[in-house]
Amino acid sequence: MSKIVEGLYYAESHEYVKIEGEYGYVGITDYxxxxxxxxVYVDMPDVDDEVEAGADFGAVESVKAASDLISPVSGTVVExxxxxxxxxxxxxxxxxxxxxxxxxxxDASEVEKLMDAAAYKAAIGE
Amino acid sequence: xxxVSLPDERQRRLPFYLAMEEYIARTLPANDYFFMWxxxxxxxxxxxxxxxxxxxxxxxxANGIEMYRRKSGGGCxxxxxxxxxxxxxxxxxxxxxxxxxxxxxxxHVLRKLGLDARTTGRNDILIDGKKVSGNAFYHLPARxxxxxxxxxxxxxxxxxxxxxxxxxxxxxxGVQSVRQHVTTLNQxxxxxxxxxxxxxxxxxxxxxxxxxxxxxRLIEDIESEYLTEEFIFGRNPAYTLVRRARIEGVxxxxxxxxxxxxxxxxxNMLGDFFLVGDLDAGLLARLKGVPxxxxxxxxxxxxxxxxxxIMNMTKEQLNELIIxxx
Numbered sequence: 001m002s003k004i005v006e007g008l009y010y011a012e013s014h015e016y017v018k019i020e021g022e023y024g025y026v027g028i029t030d031y032x033x034x035x036x037x038x039x040v041y042v043d044m045p046d047v048d049d050e051v052e053a054g055a056d057f058g059a060v061e062s063v064k065a066a067s068d069l070i071s072p073v074s075g076t077v078v079e080x081x082x083x084x085x086x087x088x089x090x091x092x093x094x095x096x097x098x099x100x101x102x103x104x105x106x107d108a109s110e111v112e113k114l115m116d117a118a119a120y121k122a123a124i125g126e
Numbered sequence: 127x128x129x130v131s132l133p134d135e136r137q138r139r140l141p142f143y144l145a146m147e148e149y150i151a152r153t154l155p156a157n158d159y160f161f162m163w164x165x166x167x168x169x170x171x172x173x174x175x176x177x178x179x180x181x182x183x184x185x186x187x188a189n190g191i192e193m194y195r196r197k198s199g200g201g202c203x204x205x206x207x208x209x210x211x212x213x214x215x216x217x218x219x220x221x222x223x224x225x226x227x228x229x230x231x232x233x234h235v236l237r238k239l240g241l242d243a244r245t246t247g248r249n250d251i252l253i254d255g256k257k258v259s260g261n262a263f264y265h266l267p268a269r270x271x272x273x274x275x276x277x278x279x280x281x282x283x284x285x286x287x288x289x290x291x292x293x294x295x296x297x298x299x300g301v302q303s304v305r306q307h308v309t310t311l312n313q314x315x316x317x318x319x320x321x322x323x324x325x326x327x328x329x330x331x332x333x334x335x336x337x338x339x340x341x342x343r344l345i346e347d348i349e350s351e352y353l354t355e356e357f358i359f360g361r362n363p364a365y366t367l368v369r370r371a372r373i374e375g376v377x378x379x380x381x382x383x384x385x386x387x388x389x390x391x392x393x394n395m396l397g398d399f400f401l402v403g404d405l406d407a408g409l410l411a412r413l414k415g416v417p418x419x420x421x422x423x424x425x426x427x428x429x430x431x432x433x434x435x436i437m438n439m440t441k442e443q444l445n446e447l448i449i450x451x452x
Contacts, residue, residue, distance in 0.1 A: 013267045035221055036265075040199075041174040041301050041363065059173060059197070061301060064249070065221045065263030065270075066173045066199035085299055085364060 001126055002031035005096050009111045010120035011072040018099065019111060024073045025099035028060060028091065031124050036062040039091045042084040043069075044100060049077045051103055053110050058100070060091065073110050075103040127158040129331035133338060140165045140194050140205065141352030142345060144273075146337075147213050148197075149345045151269035156217040160330055162323055163213070167206040167281075168192040169288050172199050172262065176298035176365050177358075179291050186288050195358050196273075198264035200249070201303030203275055204285035208310075210276040210323060212259075217269055225249065225263060228272045232259065235329045239322075241314055248304065249274075256309035278319050279312040300363030360387060367451045373399075376439045381447055385418045403435035420452055 008016045014032035017024040033039065041061040051057045051071040058069045079102035084090060090098040115123060130150060143163045150159050169191055171180050177193070180202040186193055191204075205211060212232065218224045229245040236243035236251065236258075244252050251259035261274030289303070315322065337345075351357055364386035371379050377399030384392040393413040395405060409430055416426045424445065432439040 035219075037221070041299075043174055043361075043363075061172075061174050061199040062221075064199075064225060065265050066197060067221075067265035068197075068267065070267055 002029065002034060002124065003096070004030070004117050004121050004126075006117045008096070008117065009072060009114035010117070010123075011070060011114055012123065013068075013070040015070060015072050016096070017072045017103075017111065017114070018096075019105075019108075022105055022108070023078070024075070024103045024105050024111075026069075026071060026073065026101050026103060027099040028069070028095055029120070030095050032060075032067075033092050033095045036060060036065060036067055038063045039088045042081075042088045042091065042100060044080045044084065045077050047077055047080060051075060051077060051101070053107075053113075060088075069100065071101075071103070072114055073103055073105055073107075075106040077101050078104050127160050127331045129327055129334040130159050130161040131334055131336045133336055133342065137166070138163075139192065139349075139353075140168045140170060141349045143211065143213065144194075144196055144352055145345045145348035147215055147264075147271045147273065148266070148348050149341065150215045151266050151271055153341075153344070154215075154335075156268075158217075159213075159215040160327075161213050162326065163211050164207045164209070165205050165211070166190075166192065167204070167284065167288075168194060169202060169204055170194050170196055171202045172301055172303075173197050173264075173361075174199065174300045174363050175202060175303070176300045176362050178362075179298040179300075179365065180289065180303055182288055182290055182292045184292060189284070189288070191284070191288050193358065194352060195361060196262070196264075196352075198262035198271065198273065199301065200260070200262040201301070202289050203260060204280070204288050205275065206280055206284075208277075208279040208281075208319065210278055210319070211273065212276055212326075213271070213273045215269060215271050219265070219268070219270060221263060221265065221270070224270050225261070225272065229261065231330060232274075232276075235326050238329065239315060239317075239325065241311070250306070253309060253311075253314060256307045258309055258311055277308060277310045278322060279310050282308060282310070298363060298365045300365070362387065364391060369447065369451050371447055371450070373439070373443050373447070376436065376443060379447055381451065383413070383418070383448075383451060388418050390414060390416050390418055390423075399439070400437040401435065402433075402437050405435055408435045420449060423448060 014029045043059040053074045056068040057071045233243045249261045258277045264271040367383045369381045379397040382394040393410040432444040
């Protein structure tokens with residue numbers, strides 16, 4: 001059974017966003033990392049890149065597959081998780097502690113279109 | 127499964143077919159789709175691979191072998207007209223389930239031809255313990271693409287030459303290819319390549335759709351992204367160049383430069399040399415953010431007087447240490 005964290009917002013494509021003030025931390029869910037298997041590379045955007053809700057901003061590559069990362073929110077990338085450059089497997093170890101990008105949100109109301117923990121739990125059939 | 131065909135028999139570049147997979151995944155109604163294609167000699171590397179660490183780019187250019195990047199994961203592949211490429215598009219999202227089901231379907235077809243085909247955990251199909259097919263997976267929202275090779279009668283010499291890097295100094299942070307023994311189907315089969323393709327198609331697909339000219343135009347739009355220099359070469363993952371040297375009277379050095387998108391991200395110098403100044407601020411910080419080109423690096427170091435940082439080191443010795451990284 002996959003771990004789901006209360007208080008985060010979830011997208012159908014299995015990314016989460018954790019909101020802290022005007023920033024959102026975006027990563028993939030425990031369900032997604034489990035589906036993908038051992039992660040070998042995280043293809044991240046650069047700081048200052050713009051991301052758009054519903055558009056891809058990178059990919060996670062595992063021993064099995066490369067999977068597009070779809071941003072749940074719009075805004076500007078203010079930080080990427082540099083640790084994933086050297087240790088992409090951190091995404092498997094704890095996907096919620098190891099977010100991928102930190103975004104300065106351009107439209108905080110976008111999260112209303114995302115799922116809460118209970119809805120996501122239902123969406124993945126658990 | 128539905129076989130997808132094109133309205134004409136034109137020869138196309140490899141990215142067209144990758145774009146065709148994306149078009150099918152993003153546009154056509156949910157269903158299982160399959161098609162086969164062949165291209166001129168081409169090297170195709172995985173989404174997160176460092177070109178220079180996987181491909182002999184000089185050999186490829188000299189021999190007219192095209193080079194492209196794909197969006198699926200995995201290692202570097204050589205394709206030509208005798209390496210049949212299989213593409214499978216499905217709404218199934220579960221990676222393991224989709225992979226296993228597809229691999230078993232292909233394995234089953236090969237077995238029907240009397241071949242002792244076996245699927246391995248590494249996404250390959252082997253005959254006699256040697257690889258004839260390698261497969262990769264690209265997961266889009268709501269669709270999955272699995273594509274792979276089927277070596278019918280490929281020039282294995284050219285395959286080996288083109289996918290052996292010439293620069294051994296590179297340490298990529300990206301994904302490295304797994305090199306294996308390969309074999310070709312024509313060693314085991316007496317049917318022609320066209321008969322083989324017809325057999326595969328009959329056994330995997332019960333219906334066909336033919337794309338129209340308008341669809342071909344849309345595929346060409348998607349293809350244009352794959353054809354840009356930025357996509358093929360600019361998406362290289364970060365890599366580290368390492369050079370070890372002994373400089374008489376100064377010490378042992380290990381010089382490391384981390385490069386991403388042709389810009390130095392980090393510089394580091396290790397060794398038993400004797401520091402007399404601030405190595406980080408005085409030297410290494412000057413390399414950060416500098417384009418990874420000889421002239422730019424030389425310009426960045428022009429005002430550095432090495433002997434004020436490392437005892438007994440001359441300007442020539444410092445230049446020599448760094449320029450040899452190229």
